[in-house]
Amino acid sequence: MAEPGALDHxxxxxxxxxxxxxxxxxxxxxxxxxxxxxxSAVRIDVARNxxxxxxxxxxxxxxYFAAMNLGKxxxxxxxxxxxxxxxxxxxxxxxxxxxxxxxxxxxxxWSLDYEHxxxxxxxxxxxxxxLQGQTGPDAELRGYGLQVQxxxxxxxxxxxxxxxxxxxxxxxxxxxxxxxxxxxIVAALDHRDRTGEGQHIDLSQMETMLNVTGTAxxxxxxxxxxQLRAGNRYLGGDTPQAAPHGVYPTKGxxxxxxxxxxxxxxxxxxxxxxxxxxxxxxxxxxxxxxxCANDGPLDIAIAEATASHDGRELMEKLQAAGVPAGxxxxxxxxxxxxxxxxxxxxxxxxxxDWGPYQAxxxxxxxxxxxxxxxxPAPCIAQDNEYVLQEVLGYSADEFNDLVADGAVEYYxxx
Amino acid sequence: xxLMTDTPAALAPYRVLDLTGEIGQYAGRMLAEMGxxxxxxxxxxxxxxxxxxxFVKDEAGPERSxxxxxxxxxxxxxxxxxxxxxxxxxFRKLIANADLVVESxxxxxLHALGLDYEDFRKDHPKLVxxxxxxxxxxxxxxxxxxxxxxxxxxGGLLNLQGEPGRPPTRARASQAYYxxxxxxxxxxxxxxxxxxxTGRGQRIDASMQEIVTFTLAGPGGITGFWPLMNMNITRSGxxxxxxxxxxxxxxxxxxxxxxxxxxxxxxxxxxxDLMKRDDAAGFLEEEKWRTAxxxxxxxxxxxxxxxxxxxxxxxxxxxxxLHTKAEMMSMAHEHELMIFPVQTVxENLSSEHxxxxxxxxxxxxxxLGATITYPGxxxxxxxxxxxxxxxxxxxxxxNADVYGALGVSDSELASLRxxxxx
Numbered sequence: 001m002a003e004p005g006a007l008d009h010x011x012x013x014x015x016x017x018x019x020x021x022x023x024x025x026x027x028x029x030x031x032x033x034x035x036x037x038x039x040s041a042v043r044i045d046v047a048r049n050x051x052x053x054x055x056x057x058x059x060x061x062x063x064y065f066a067a068m069n070l071g072k073x074x075x076x077x078x079x080x081x082x083x084x085x086x087x088x089x090x091x092x093x094x095x096x097x098x099x100x101x102x103x104x105x106x107x108x109x110w111s112l113d114y115e116h117x118x119x120x121x122x123x124x125x126x127x128x129x130x131l132q133g134q135t136g137p138d139a140e141l142r143g144y145g146l147q148v149q150x151x152x153x154x155x156x157x158x159x160x161x162x163x164x165x166x167x168x169x170x171x172x173x174x175x176x177x178x179x180x181x182x183x184x185i186v187a188a189l190d191h192r193d194r195t196g197e198g199q200h201i202d203l204s205q206m207e208t209m210l211n212v213t214g215t216a217x218x219x220x221x222x223x224x225x226x227q228l229r230a231g232n233r234y235l236g237g238d239t240p241q242a243a244p245h246g247v248y249p250t251k252g253x254x255x256x257x258x259x260x261x262x263x264x265x266x267x268x269x270x271x272x273x274x275x276x277x278x279x280x281x282x283x284x285x286x287x288x289x290x291x292c293a294n295d296g297p298l299d300i301a302i303a304e305a306t307a308s309h310d311g312r313e314l315m316e317k318l319q320a321a322g323v324p325a326g327x328x329x330x331x332x333x334x335x336x337x338x339x340x341x342x343x344x345x346x347x348x349x350x351x352x353d354w355g356p357y358q359a360x361x362x363x364x365x366x367x368x369x370x371x372x373x374x375x376p377a378p379c380i381a382q383d384n385e386y387v388l389q390e391v392l393g394y395s396a397d398e399f400n401d402l403v404a405d406g407a408v409e410y411y412x413x414x
Numbered sequence: 415x416x417l418m419t420d421t422p423a424a425l426a427p428y429r430v431l432d433l434t435g436e437i438g439q440y441a442g443r444m445l446a447e448m449g450x451x452x453x454x455x456x457x458x459x460x461x462x463x464x465x466x467x468x469f470v471k472d473e474a475g476p477e478r479s480x481x482x483x484x485x486x487x488x489x490x491x492x493x494x495x496x497x498x499x500x501x502x503x504x505f506r507k508l509i510a511n512a513d514l515v516v517e518s519x520x521x522x523x524l525h526a527l528g529l530d531y532e533d534f535r536k537d538h539p540k541l542v543x544x545x546x547x548x549x550x551x552x553x554x555x556x557x558x559x560x561x562x563x564x565x566x567x568x569g570g571l572l573n574l575q576g577e578p579g580r581p582p583t584r585a586r587a588s589q590a591y592y593x594x595x596x597x598x599x600x601x602x603x604x605x606x607x608x609x610x611x612t613g614r615g616q617r618i619d620a621s622m623q624e625i626v627t628f629t630l631a632g633p634g635g636i637t638g639f640w641p642l643m644n645m646n647i648t649r650s651g652x653x654x655x656x657x658x659x660x661x662x663x664x665x666x667x668x669x670x671x672x673x674x675x676x677x678x679x680x681x682x683x684x685x686x687d688l689m690k691r692d693d694a695a696g697f698l699e700e701e702k703w704r705t706a707x708x709x710x711x712x713x714x715x716x717x718x719x720x721x722x723x724x725x726x727x728x729x730x731x732x733x734x735x736l737h738t739k740a741e742m743m744s745m746a747h748e749h750e751l752m753i754f755p756v757q758t759v760x761e762n763l764s765s766e767h768x769x770x771x772x773x774x775x776x777x778x779x780x781x782l783g784a785t786i787t788y789p790g791x792x793x794x795x796x797x798x799x800x801x802x803x804x805x806x807x808x809x810x811x812x813n814a815d816v817y818g819a820l821g822v823s824d825s826e827l828a829s830l831r832x833x834x835x836x
Binding site: 006007019023026027031049050051052053054055057063064066067068070114132133135136137138139141142143144146147148149150151152153154155156157158159160163164165166167168169170171172174175176177178179180181182183184186187188189190191193194195197198199200201202203204206207208210211212213214215216217218219220221222223225226227228229230231232233234235236237239241242245246247248249254256257258259260262266319322323324325326327328329330331332333334335337338339340342343345354357358359360361362363364365366367368369 | 422424425427444448449466467468469470471472480481483484549552553554555557558559560561562563564565566567568569570571572573574575576577580581582583584585586587588589592596597598599600601603604606607608610611614616617618619621623624625626627628629630631632633634635636637638639640641642643645647648649650651652653654655656657658663664666671672673674675709710746747750752753754755756758759760762763765766767768770771774786787788789790791792793794795796797798800
């Protein structure tokens with residue numbers, strides 16, 4: 001279905017589970033990589049039990065799992081059986097890239113750590129995704145992205161000054177670090193093609209997140225300032241640099257519009273659109289400095305002025321007047337958004353269990369090798385036969401033996 | 415991680431011209447620290463990011479912006495006016511020796527200056543051109559003005575940030591700009607790789623709004639709640655909202671806060687024992703709670719209701735205030751509790767773990783007579799280490815180097831400067 005992708009020739013063995021690791025290979029799949037996800041049919045990927053669910057519980061019902069594994073093939077193996085490991089070794093021979101996300105040290109128990117992989121295949125590129133990296137005293141602490149959000153300081157940067165740290169209401173680091181992981185993999189592929197050398201990539205979610213906390217670390221080091229949550233202010237140090245800069249109510253229940261005013265022209269346009277011409281001559285609001293100094297009362301006044309407007313109409317008027325503004329979209333709003341639809345963000349595909357659904361495309365488009373949804377997310381074990389026989393070259397008899405042995409698994413079988 | 419300069423770098427063969435604003439500058443830094451020669455091109459009066467605080471010692475100045483430092487480290491820097499005919503001529507020469515251009519002008523702005531990718535590509539078919547904008551090159555929002563806040567709003571993430579009943583809140587660090595930059599650095603590297611293999615460059619059209627949607631639990635992890643469950647998930651303050659359940663994840667302890675993914679993980683029975691030790695388990699002493707879960711019950715478990723779960727959370731919260739973050743961290747080590755402290759910068763700076771990994775790096779800022787501590791690599795690569803090469807460039811710092819390499823003489827440089835072209 002897809003046009004040729006830039007990574008069409010790249011094979012990825014994905015041994016990772018839950019979210020951060022799997023999304024690294026989703027990103028590679030968008031550009032054409034063939035990704036085989038290996039999972040256990042007994043020790044079930046936590047993602048398979050995570051909502052949203054398509055019509056009740058069930059091993060293939062999770063929309064969350066479908067998001068984490070869009071575009072992949074799915075094989076179930078028992079790595080604790082010698083013949084299961086043998087199949088993994090064949091997949092390593094087939095692969096350019098191996099992605100794993102076990103607690104550090106786990107891969108070594110199967111002799112699948114990087115040193116073993118490299119001995120088998122020097123050009124292999126291995127990405128290990130973990131909470132806090134492969135080494136160090138906290139390396140083996142178990143947990144999820146939610147805890148990294150707290151530890152990295154991200155939670156402390158989100159919320160109201162008079163309220164608790166909140167963070168994003170999801171395991172946010174899991175969904176940001178894949179950008180860094182996929183970037184490192186492609187850079188390593190380029191290096192491999194030029195030199196024949198593979199390498200091991202150690203992605204600590206904690207360390208990636210510390211890189212997206214802006215100036216927090218430098219500000220503490222040079223100014224002694226501990227940056228904490230500040231509502232929606234756009235602060236430089238302790239000083240607002242834009243005002244109004246906030247999120248304001250519009251007509252309806254829990255409907256909001258984000259508005260950022262950086263200069264006088266945008267301010268004047270805002271006053272015009274909100275029909276508050278008198279604000280323009282108010283000395284407390286006339287200059288950016290004055291607005292920043294009075295941004296608290298200004299936020300209250302703006303909120304009063306926006307509350308009677310329809311959010312989308314107000315956004316369109318403000319944007320037409322040159323003011324950065326956007327409605328806060330919920331999930332329903334995303335599906336209806338004209339710009340996302342213009343870009344073909346939602347791609348209809350057929351799920352093996354729940355039928356037609358809208359998969360989603362990646363926002364970095366390319367003119368010659370566009371990202372594409374290669375295939376819908378897989379059902380559990382759906383590609384056992386295809387991958388072992390067509391990709392790895394096992395005969396039908398050998399395949400049946402592996403199933404009988406328990407090396408190749410099916411869900412619900414004993 | 416060493417600062418040795420003799421290690422190979424994965425993107426060493428590539429030269430990048432970086433004409434981005436705040437939305438895209440971290441992309442160039444990632445490419446530079448992976449080894450590319452990234453030349454940041456600024457207008458002669460300086461990039462607007464230089465005016466953003468915080469500043470060194472809180473004194474404003476174009477060479478004192480910490481935002482400029484974190485977004486532009488490891489790049490070289492030149493000045494160039496694209497408004498100026500002589501400037502555009504220099505730009506064309508620079509492109510002839512570049513592999514990638516990254517820019518974030520509003521859609522159509524470069525076309526108005528007669529600078530079109532399609533023209534450049536005729537003479538330079540391998541050239542990759544990445545445009546990072548708020549919403550993309552065409553469509554109903556193509557001309558919309560953007561900010562980080564607006565990108566978060568229209569990308570759907572802002573709806574999940576902050577306290578219920580109050581307006582959603584952004585992070586005090588521009589997350590949508592980071593998303594746009596990181597995703598574009600990835601995409602640009604895919605395109606560079608493709609260009610080297612096939613000789614064919616291409617145009618990249620990155621949309622901040624669309625990229626932000628990926629951070630809603632990937633392609634469909636959150637958006638899917640609408641079509642699959644007819645539900646909209648919103649922010650829940652100190653918790654996560656999974657539609658059928660709200661689970662508290664951030665709790666106060668004696669000296670701050672801790673983060674928990676869920677009470678009802680494999681650690682729950684151990685937690686109850688620890689609470690008993692302090693005589694603080696309350697109703698949780700009852701045997702049945704040891705096998706409670708909030709999720710679909712596995713054999714031997716039972717599923718408790720939202721009210722029961724909230725009661726458990728309250729009991730846990732009452733125990734937690736007896737303990738400090740450090741105590742919780744050592745319990746996490748000893749008992750495999752999935753409970754970690756919520757940290758701020760000074761705590762992370764003294765983290766033994768990060769120190770053992772040599773994470774923090776001191777970068778010299780000679781002009782300030784200081785070294786400044788930066789976060790180290792976001793990823794460690796064994797063969798081609800990520801490397802912070804240098805502090806961000808000063809205004810026009812590499813004009814002589816870069817224009818000299820194009821064959822522009824010192825006297826020509828002087829007159830270009832006088833005309834305002836550089």
